[in-house]
Amino acid sequence: MACAILVLLAAGCGEAKKDGAVKIVYWEKWTKFEGQACKDMVAAFNAKYKGRIEVEHVTVSQIERKLLVAIAGGDPPDVAGSYAFCVCPYADRNALEPLDERLKAAGISRDDYVPAYWDLCEHRGQMWALPTTPATVALHWNKRLFREAGLDPERPPKTIAELDQFAEKLTKRDAQGNLTQVGFLPQEPGWWNWSWPYWFGGRLWDGQATITADAPENIRAFEWIQSYSKKYGVDDIRRFASGFGNFSSPQNAFLSGKVAMQIQGVWMHNFIDMYAPGMEWGAAPFPSAVPGLENVSTADADVIVIPRGSRHPEAAWEFIKFANSQEGMEILCMGQRKFSPLKRVSPGFWEKHPHPYIKLFRDLAESPNVVTLPQMGVWREYHRELNNAFDQVRLGSAEPKDALAAVRERIQNSLDRERRRLQARGILTD
Numbered sequence: 001m002a003c004a005i006l007v008l009l010a011a012g013c014g015e016a017k018k019d020g021a022v023k024i025v026y027w028e029k030w031t032k033f034e035g036q037a038c039k040d041m042v043a044a045f046n047a048k049y050k051g052r053i054e055v056e057h058v059t060v061s062q063i064e065r066k067l068l069v070a071i072a073g074g075d076p077p078d079v080a081g082s083y084a085f086c087v088c089p090y091a092d093r094n095a096l097e098p099l100d101e102r103l104k105a106a107g108i109s110r111d112d113y114v115p116a117y118w119d120l121c122e123h124r125g126q127m128w129a130l131p132t133t134p135a136t137v138a139l140h141w142n143k144r145l146f147r148e149a150g151l152d153p154e155r156p157p158k159t160i161a162e163l164d165q166f167a168e169k170l171t172k173r174d175a176q177g178n179l180t181q182v183g184f185l186p187q188e189p190g191w192w193n194w195s196w197p198y199w200f201g202g203r204l205w206d207g208q209a210t211i212t213a214d215a216p217e218n219i220r221a222f223e224w225i226q227s228y229s230k231k232y233g234v235d236d237i238r239r240f241a242s243g244f245g246n247f248s249s250p251q252n253a254f255l256s257g258k259v260a261m262q263i264q265g266v267w268m269h270n271f272i273d274m275y276a277p278g279m280e281w282g283a284a285p286f287p288s289a290v291p292g293l294e295n296v297s298t299a300d301a302d303v304i305v306i307p308r309g310s311r312h313p314e315a316a317w318e319f320i321k322f323a324n325s326q327e328g329m330e331i332l333c334m335g336q337r338k339f340s341p342l343k344r345v346s347p348g349f350w351e352k353h354p355h356p357y358i359k360l361f362r363d364l365a366e367s368p369n370v371v372t373l374p375q376m377g378v379w380r381e382y383h384r385e386l387n388n389a390f391d392q393v394r395l396g397s398a399e400p401k402d403a404l405a406a407v408r409e410r411i412q413n414s415l416d417r418e419r420r421r422l423q424a425r426g427i428l429t430d
Contacts, residue, residue: 022315023054024078029063029302030336033270034133037335038081044331045322053315055079067307071095076307079316081132084120084301088375091128092427097306099127102317108324114365116299117341120372124427129303130324133333134341135265136297136364137192138357139163139287143280145170145181145260156261156282160199160224160289163261170260171232179232179240184261186225186394188241188253192263193390194383195298196221198371201290204382205374209419211412213386214404222393222400224289229394250275266338266361269354283357285364295367301341339365377422378414385410 030038042057058077060066064086070076072095082090090096103109108130110118117131143153149169157163167183174180186196197204202217212218229237244258245251248271253259255276263286272279285295304323306316322328326342330349333340337355339362350359364370373379385407392398398406422428 021049021051021054022312023056024312024315024319025056025058026079026081026319027058027060027063027067027077028081029060030081031059034336035059037332040335041323041328041331044328045319048322049318053318055319068093068095071307071309074309076309078306078310078312079304079319080307081302081304082129084129084131084303085373085379087121087129087303087305088123088379089377090305091123091126092377092422095308096128097308097310097313099130099306099317099320103127106321108321112343114341114343114362116365116370116372117301120299120301121303123375129305130320131301131341132304132323132329133336133338134299134301134365135267135338136299136361136370137263137265138283138285138297138360138364139261140254140264140268140281140283141261142254142257143282145257149260153280154282156284157287159287159291163287164227167261177236179236181257182232182237182240182259184228185237185241185259186228187390188244188259188262189247189264192298194386195371196225196390198298198369199286199288199290199293199296200224201288201293204386205376205415207374209415211382211408211415213382213389213408213411214401218404219400220289222389222404225390226393226396226400229396234394234396247271248275252276255279266355266358267336269357270337273354283360285360285367293369295364296369296371297364297367299365299370299372341365376415377418378411381414382407382411 026042028038039057042055046054063081064083067076067080067082068090113131114134117134121127121129121131139156141156146153151166151169157166163184170181170183171179172181187193197218200217200221202215202221203212205211244253245256250256252271252275254262254264255272272281285297288294288296304320306313306320310316323332326344326346329340329342330346334349334353339358340349374382376382389403389407392403393400419428
């Protein structure tokens with residue numbers, strides 16, 4: 001691994017080409033069709049800027065770790081793709097170039113973006129990144145299984161209570177009592193275990209200094225999670241889930257018809273196309289437990305940054321501007337079959353888009369009830385602790401109130417330490 005990092009560090013330096021063009025190195029994490037979409041976007045930039053700037057696209061795995069190593073070593077790439085959850089800790093470590101002055105000079109502002117995606121790139125009043133490909137999550141359901149259970153295949157559940165009722169009708173056992181099909185499982189696929197409180201009207205912190213992990217709404221969400229284990233049995237669920245295949249395979253729990261409803265992201269259409277062609281499915285806002293609380297979703301995004309120490313920050317900025325232009329963004333997002341984080345989208349983008357529910361996911365991004373990752377330096381730790389609490393609750397080793405109270409205590413201590421560290425450095429003044 002150390003050798004691989006050294007090779008990447010050696011590739012980090014941009015240089016001037018013999019034809020006078022500035023060559024810059026762009027690290028990005030995508031592979032397969034997502035990587036091809038990125039290559040197409042880079043090719044369009046290189047054609048447009050021929051003789052002035054040339055981007056060398058380098059695919060890097062575990063970029064969130066290797067990029068920080070490269071920056072700390074003083075030999076980063078000129079420009080890099082990363083994740084929204086990296087913006088806050090990287091900015092607090094002085095690892096990124098702020099973009100505010102460049103944005104102002106280019107006339108780029110929050111008004112140009114779906115607000116959630118701009119906000120993911122802002123931290124402590126400064127902009128450290130711009131979004132590339134965005135995502136939201138929604139309920140996905142198997143219409144064939146709905147029909148077989150006597151449910152209207154065109155009508156998804158509208159509330160959590162209805163979701164639970166539908167799940168009962170969609171759950172089957174064999175003659176020996178073993179689960180063979182389940183309507184819904186909160187832990188499947190398990191990527192948003194931390195976020196369930198939002199569908200119950202909860203929040204994870206006050207946005208400043210106070211962790212609210214065990215707020216009443218959050219406890220209620222974890223009691224709902226617990227109810228599925230009580231209803232179907234921890235051991236029965238474990239045996240049933242042992243038959244699930246890899247996510248990227250026809251044996252995926254949802255794609256194989258073992259789980260009838262699931263929360264998933266905008267990208268799920270790609271995997272349905274690849275591994276379950278012909279599947280009858282639908283997507284709709286995941287239902288809420290609170291009357292009047294509608295169109296709840298989480299918004300996340302990949303981002304693009306100028307690492308601290310970039311040798312050609314101005315050329316890197318020209319590339320970032322292109323990636324965030326309507327032309328560059330639509331090449332990238334169409335290739336990855338996602339929507340654009342920009343407010344202005346060409347009519348042809350929607351007309352040609354292969355995702356049948358793409359506008360739903362875009363609408364969810366603009367919902368007043370869309371939520372984003374908490375912008376705190378200790379988020380990765382908080383995320384891990386919430387996952388641990390989720391597992392304790394669903395496996396019956398802890399009660400929701402106790403598990404979440406323990407999370408609050410641990411993460412409040414971590415956040416307090418983080419705030420003291422930032423205050424000592426003059427980064428945090430309140």
